[in-house]
Structures are given as C-alpha cells and as structure tokens.
C-alpha cells in the first residue's frame with residue numbers, strides 16, 4: 372500500500388482537511404470504478420463534472436478525495452485535498468503512485484496532426500530489430516516489449532500511461548515510443564512525465580471542434596515542447612510551416628529534419644514506385660517499402676531519432692530497409708484481375724490530399740482512381756466539405772459513405788461533405804450510405820489496373836453507430852469483394 376502523502380509529492384495543494392498519512396489502494400478518476408480505500412480524483416470533464424460524483428465515491432469506499440472545489444458536506448474520516456488543477460494533480464499523483472517510471476526509461480513523445488502512429492510504430496520496430504526491449508503507446512495498440520494490449524485512446528489517461536510504463540520497467544524495457552495527441556496535452560494526460568525526446572511531425576486542420584481555433588490547437592502542441600527538459604532532444608520537421616515555431620521556447624536540444632530545407636537530418640527521394648521508395652541518406656542509397664512523400668518524412672524522423680538515441684548509422688539504415696508498413700496505413704492488396712485496393716487511415720484533409728497525390732504520382736496513366744470516403748460523427752465538422760472537395764478533385768470517381776457516425780445522423784454528415792464538391796466534379800460523386808455497399812460499388816466500377824482508395828478507417832476493425840461498435844474492417848470487405856469478383 373502507498374501513503375497518500377507520498378503520492379501527493381509535488382502536487383500544488385490549496386487546502387487539506389483530514390489526515391494524509393494514510394494507506395491508499397488505487398488512484399481512480401471514475402466513481403464507477405471505486406473500491407475500498409481508493410483515492411478519487413474529481414475532474415471537471417468535457418461533458419460532466421466529476422465533482423458531482425464525490426459523494427458516490429465516498430459511499431463506495433473512497434478514503435480520500437482530490438478536487439478543485441471542496442464539497443460543502445465533508446464526511447468524518449475522509450481526507451479532502453483541494454488542488455489547483457485536478458488533471459495536473461492526477462498526472463503527478465499517477466507518476467508518484469508508480470514510482471516515476473518515465474524517469475527509468477527513455478521515453479520519446481511524438482506529436483503533430485498526422486504521422487504519430489506511423490513514426491512511433493516504426494521506431495518500435497526499428498529498436499526491436501536492433502535488439503532492445505521496447506514499449507509502444509499508440510492509437511492502434513499498446514505494447515510492453517512483446518505483449519500487446521488494446522488501446523482505447525491515442526494518448527491514454529495519465530493513470531493508464533504510468534501503469535503501462537511501470538509494466539515496461541518490470542519487463543526491462545529500454546525505450547518507449549508514445550503518441551502525444553493534442554487532447555492528451557490539453558487534458559494534462561502527459562503532465563509530470565520525463566521525456567528523453569520529443570518529435571514534431573506536421574500541423575494541419577483537425578480537431579477544430581475541440582480546440583476552437585487553429586492558433587489554440589498549434590499552441591497546445593507547442594506547449595509539449597515548452598515543457599521538455601534540457602536533457603531531452605526536440606526534433607522538428609523544419610519543412611513544415613510550424614516546425615520552427617514548435618521549438619521557439621523549448622529548453623531541449625533543438626534538432627531539425629527535412630526533405631527540402633537545410634536541416635540536421637536530411638533525406639532525398641530518388642525513385643517512387645507502388646512497391647516502395649528509393650532514398651538517399653547522406654550518400655547511401657536505401658530501399659524502403661514505405662510509399663509516399665509523407666512517409667519519407669516519417670522515415671527521416673525515425674532515422675534522426677535513432678541517431679539521437681545513439682544507434683549506429685549503418686545499423687539504422689540496414690534496419691530501415693526491413694521495416695514493414697504500419698497496419699491500415701497505405702496498406703494495399705491487388706486482385707487477380709489487377710485492381711489495386713489501398714486502405715488508409717487518412718481522416719484529415721491534409722492526409723487525404725497526401726495519399727491521393729501519392730497515388731496520382733505513382734499511377735501510370737490510363738487507370739481510374741476510385742475513392743471511398745466518409746467523415747466521423749461527433750468530430751470536427753469543418754473537415755467535411757474540405758475532405759469531399761479534395762477527394763473529388765483528385766479522383767476519377769468518389770463514393771461518399773459513412774465512417775463512424777457515432778451519435779450523428781449519417782446522412783447529415785454526407786450532406787455536409789457534399790457542400791464542398793465544386794460543380795465541375797458533381798458528376799464524379801455518388802453517395803452510398805452503407806460502407807459495405809459503398810466498397811462493393813467501388814469494386815463493381817473498377818476494371819484492371821484501376822486503384823481503389825478506401826480512406827478514413829485504416830486499422831479500425833469496427834464501425835461505431837449510435838454508440839454501438841460492430842465488427843467492420845475495410846481490408847476484409849474489399850478482399851471479400853475481390854473474391855466475389857473472381858467467382859463471377
């Protein structure tokens with residue numbers, strides 16, 4: 372058992388009622404999960420206020436309450452601690468509770484609009500192949516060296532982060548690569564962690580429902596670099612408009628990577644094919660299975676990171692040529708009749724544009740590009756017309772369909788997308804609400820050499836409609852269609 376006073380170390384406390392020299396069981400922020408002797412941290416959430424559940428937590432056995440606003444009725448025998456910021460307090464307490472695992476590991480955070488999962492997952496692969504024990508906290512999964520766990524968020528809550536970092540310490544992990552989302556930074560999920568390095572990928576339109584303005588979104592990302600310690604490195608994509616801005620106030624060692632601008636780490640693209648890309652790294656030619664200029668940015672970031680973490684250049688380049696693409700990121704299958712289907716997680720305007728430009732770059736000429744795309748419900752609505760315009764502009768045919776409608780009316784989402792299509796592209800577009808049928812339609816429309824892009828859901832193996840998640844897998848669906856075509 373841990374003492375409450377020990378896990379409160381370095382928390383900014385306003386007032387204490389009761390004894391802090393008490394044994395506590397777990398640190399919990401959801402009253403529904405409270406057990407005897409737990410500490411309940413009340414967070415002012417996005418949809419409800421956790422302070423409303425203080426009494427419930429006490430009735431279920433909580434022995435201490437951490438909150439921003441003290442309740443009027445305090446119960447005898449319960450310790451109440453008023454803190455300046457409950458999210459920050461939770462994160463610091465979570466680090467203390469697990470005895471600061473981030474200090475015992477080389478923790479690298481990856482932030483930016485797109486590319487976080489790709490970079491973190493490739494770094495995981497690279498360091499595993501180099502013989503290290505490695506950890507990964509990503510949108511797709513959490514990995515403690517070789518044991519996989521389900522991920523629910525891109526950046527989990529601070530208790531979950533520290534719990535897995537602690538498991539990593541037990542498993543002898545040397546390096547952990549984690550995605551740092553803007554929600555994560557804003558909700559202080561990464562507060563109090565000791566990072567050995569931070570990587571910035573790029574910044575473009577996303578989450579403007581949550582952050583309201585682009586400047587606010589950008590400043591949140593920057594605050595991650597502002598908080599890095601002097602001992603860490605801060606690696607930025609200097610070709611990105613905001614690459615420089617991110618490192619303006621960091622104390623960490625500033626490092627840059629680029630394909631175009633002068634930078635500490637630079638890579639040149641020599642040849643692009645559907646099977647991979649030939650690159651030049653400081654005079655050495657390397658073949659990679661990764662496709663698309665955006666992925667070469669990701670690759671440059673991982674080569675730079677591996678060097679900054681002390682790996683030998685030759686070893687890095689040898690491993691780079693063996694890296695496999697990440698699931699649901701430009702993952703492709705080719706049918707027996709020679710139709711290519713690409714499944715990609717592009718769910719932002721910039722990502723969709725990059726993927727379609729990549730396809731147009733590697734296509735040979737006469738084939739058609741047929742895109743199946745939708746937009747998620749309960750997410751940034753302003754992405755919708757933009758993504759529809761990009762899809763219709765850069766494809767020969769587009770089928771708009773449902774992504775994860777969540778609690779929204781799927782037809783409304785499609786209507787909001789269609790507003791973005793310019794008149795000259797009207798005839799290219801079609802709406803098929805049901806995603807399975809939309810994929811089938813794309814297959815029916817295509818002939819030998821055509822390319823079908825199924826965008827937005829990548830690795831996801833579910834579709835969320837009205838709070839219910841049913842099994843759905845874009846790759847599985849398109850492969851079924853290809854098999855059906857074969858039979859007919």
Ligand SMILES: CC(=O)N[C@H]1[C@@H](OP(=O)(O)OP(=O)(O)OC[C@H]2O[C@@H](n3ccc(=O)[nH]c3=O)[C@H](O)[C@@H]2O)O[C@H](CO)[C@@H](O)[C@@H]1O[C@H](C)C(=O)N[C@@H](C)C(=O)N[C@H](CCC(=O)O)C(=O)O
Nearest residue numbers: 400401402414416417418419421424524525526528552554
């Ligand atoms: C919008 C958002 O980020 N919401 C996150 C937030 O939830 P919330 O603030 O809405 O929580 P709430 O329901 O209002 O509850 C407030 C507090 O009361 C507590 N509570 C609530 C009910 C109750 O009966 N008892 C109780 O104690 C809750 O545990 C919570 O502490 O805090 C929760 C606990 O940490 C998160 O699970 C939840 O993620 C939701 C599920 C979510 O969908 N988040 C997405 C948007 C997200 O975070 N995405 C980013 C990636 C985005 C990207 O880069 O693409 C991510 O990092 O995953």
Ligand SMILES: Nc1ncnc2c1ncn2[C@@H]1O[C@H](COP(=O)(O)OP(=O)(O)OP(=O)(O)O)[C@@H](O)[C@H]1O
Nearest residue numbers: 484485486487488489510525665700715716717722
């Ligand atoms: N460096 C990049 N620049 C622009 N687009 C990219 C880049 N890397 C990947 N993409 C595109 O973005 C999609 C998502 O990539 P990835 O999953 O790596 O991003 P992410 O930042 O982890 O996203 P999320 O915010 O959902 O966690 C890919 O499927 C691809 O279309």
Ligand SMILES: N[C@H](CCC[C@H](N)C(=O)O)C(=O)O
Nearest residue numbers: 718746747750774775827828
């Ligand atoms: N991390 C992103 C993923 C979006 C994926 C897309 N398929 C959707 O459901 O909108 C989000 O939660 O906004």
Ligand SMILES: [Mg+2]
Nearest residue numbers: 487488510525
């Ligand atoms: Mg991700």
